[in-house]
Amino acid sequence: MTRLPHWAAQSVAAARVVLVLTLLVGLAYPLLMTAAAHVPGLRHSAQGSLVTGADGRTAGSSLIGQSFTDAKGNPIKTYFQSRPSNAGTGYDATASGAGNQGAESVVDTPGKQSLLTQVCARSKAVGELEHVDGSRPYCTAGGVGAVLGITYDGGTSGRVTNAVSLNQACPAKPFLSSYQGVTVTCAKPGADYSATVTVPIRGNAPAHPVVPADAVTASGSGLDPDISPAYAELQAPRVARKRGTSEASIQKLIKKYTTGRALDVLGEPTVNVVELNLALDRTYQNPKQGA
Structure with missing residues (x-):
């Protein structure tokens, strides 16, 4: 049996390693992780934690904040306002960053x-x-x-x-x-x-x-979708007035979208502004911007 030259044997061995690693790391591993990500209870996060608006269409991600302002950058008074953002022109997921x-x-x-x-x-x-x-x-x-x-x-x-x-x-x-x-x-x-x-x-x-x-400072990423309960409560009277409902009903929504401390000891309670504003649109009419 004819033996391959040393250099050719090394090349064949290298090609086999590349092929095996490509199948394992480039195909098997991604498929395995994709399958694991679709396990019931995990699929929502695996798809980017997408949230839908009152019209049933995708309105963003619960993990990425948004600016609730008009074309001139003025706050839309019918919505809760997010904290400031230094990500691009504001909440630009492609330009995450701090000031x-x-x-x-x-x-x-x-x-x-x-x-x-x-x-x-x-x-x-x-x-x-x-x-x-x-x-x-x-x-x-x-x-x-x-x-x-x-x-x-x-x-x-x-x-x-x-x-x-x-x-x-x-x-x-x-x-x-x-x-x-x-x-x-x-x-x-x-x-x-x-x-x-x-x-x-x-x-x-x-x-x-x-x-x-948190109403006057940006987060480190510039994409934080959360505000403090104190900032949400400060905005509640305005939102209730603009939505034509009681402040008590708005406070109930705030409580619903408030997340407590992890393990009851880590971090601070937060309110997800994106989810809260989507809930506003689903629950109350959104009148035109007013004074």
């Missing part, structure tokens, strides 16, 4: 708001939408970060010689008239205040704001 701004992001730069100003602006907007107090510590009444740029005669300490409201460009009126006896001025566009000492001003806002934290 990557931390606690030290308090001063606005040209073309980019600081995290503090974003939080302040969102809190103000939610307060106006829900007719509640939207004030927060370290925020101005106008919805920007209440931050001063201070110049001292000793560099980083000593007597204050100048004070500028860094996030209020001229001709805006500074949120604070004076600081340690020095008149506070607005920030001149294009001026360099990097040499000043940044001093956030707490103000007299409540320590525990009416507007919950």
